[in-house]
Amino acid sequence: MNTEVKTNTRTALILTVMRIVTWVAFIGLMIKAGAILISYGVSCVNPEAARNLYMGLNLHTIRQINFWHYTLSVFFMIALSGMKTFVLFLVIKALSKVNLVNPFTIGVARILEKISYVLLGTWVIVMLNNVHAGWLLKRTGILQEEWTTEEFIFMAGIVFIISQVFKRGVEIQSENDLTV
Template structure:
């Protein structure tokens, strides 16, 4: 019984921490969007876009390339926030007495697909940054992409284990 309450406490702490991270990523995406909007009106704001990110040289080269770079940053932050939102949903659906449910399996699969999407967007951003560097010598923000494909695979495997758990659980319910 003691481990049950400890597991419950750990899940509750993880739920709170996930909410905090979710809110932080939503604020980050919003801050990038607002600073981009300000930089469209006031070009001087490009020098300190977000967290001392200076894309002035890129904006001077091409407003379109600048907009694409900022769009990738907003997309990544938003997609990561959505993944955390799905984690919040999964944590709220977990029932320790009956942990294997189809709802949790579906949420875990959504998480893995969205992590795959984050990886794809990060790879596209990095390719665009490499292209810009080769063509113009201008550097832009590169994003770490490798961990997202790893996490997507890991979460997908966990979802398949949960799916098998649902099958076994339903077989046991039928035999009782």
């Protein structure tokens, strides 16, 4: 009995720490997305601002060649940061809904499923960015950063599987409640 209380207390502590860490990351990514968006707005008025768009990121050459490709490059950065931020928001929601007495709830399962879909969408955005970066390299010789895609599709798959396990857990939990 004493070990069960100790485990529950430890698990509750871990969930609290994870919630705090997730909030910190969420706020950091919100700031990053906002900073890129504001820097982009400034660079639309003052093209020289594209030399230091965000933390030393220099997109001035792309800005000079074609404003729309510059806009598309910045859009991909904002979209990636925004989608990561949204995933963290959903994680915060999921962590706040976790109940240690009955951990399998349909609400958590739905949030996990939604996270997997957002991660899949993030993978699509990263793929489109990489296609655009390859096109820019061929047409203009500008080397633009390509992002890794594997991590997003892998995470989307794992989170989707976990959401399905949670759904099954909800079914088993409700069956057990009916038999008692």
